[in-house]
Amino acid sequence: MNIILIGDSGHARVIADNIVSCGNNVVAKLDDKYTELFNRGGCWFGPVSEANSLIKKEEAKVIIAIGNNAVRKKIVERLSLVPAGYATAIHKDAIVSPSAVIGSGTVIMPGAVVNAAATIGNHVILNSRSVVEHDCRIADFVHVSPGAAVAGVVKIEEGALIEAGAAVTPVKNIGQWSIVHAGSAVVEDVEEFSSVVGVPARKVPSVTEVVK
Secondary structure, three states, X not given: OEEXXXXXXXXXXXXXXXXXXXXXXXXXEEOOOOOOOEEEOOEEEEOHHHHHHHHHXXXXXXXXXXXXXXXXXXXXXXXXXXXXXEOOEEOOOOEEOOXXXXXXXXXXXXXXXXXXXXXEOOOOEEOOOOEEOOOOEEOOOOEEOOOOEEOOOOEEOOOOEXXXXXXXXXXXXXXXXXXXXXXXXXXXXXXOOOEEEOOOXXXXXXXXXXXX
16 A cells, blocks of 8 residues: 655654564655755655545555544645545554444554453544553544553443553543643543643643644
8 A cells, every 4th residue: 555644744754664573565755844846765745735646646545644633634624635635554563442433544553452342432542552452432633652551341432542551540531631640540531622630630831732
């Protein structure tokens, strides 16, 4: 499969490795830091506005290779592609249950685990060695960062960020566009548009970037 990445930074390089591990090809990296379209080493580089023409030219699908959840959502809205226009990249060293459901545009990094009957939405990032346990419901544009663990029957709403090494205990709800900061342990529900930190996690002033 030919894949176009939207974004050309460190996160995009990790996703490119992910794509290659699955035997697919990165045919373009589009980012608005580029002002014109050019080809280098067989890969196209250019502004995001070139996406639709390259999708046709290369018979490609798209992955939004940007870690910021709010920016990822804005680009999806800008492109206005149907869900089938997006690829899903699951690293060969990830473990995904056959009963899990994975949405379009989602990226699952090396060492990540998605267990039985979990549902993962569209344009989600499950980063390296993250764990999503059985029967979880992960909404669109969520990012579960490296080493974070989400226990069974947790619901994470749209755009929430679970930072590196955080843990969410079973049967909790993480509200939309909230942040669970690095190393925190969530033992109760997290309100939407809020930030929590610590062991146990407590609410702190939020600076969450939100798409409304």
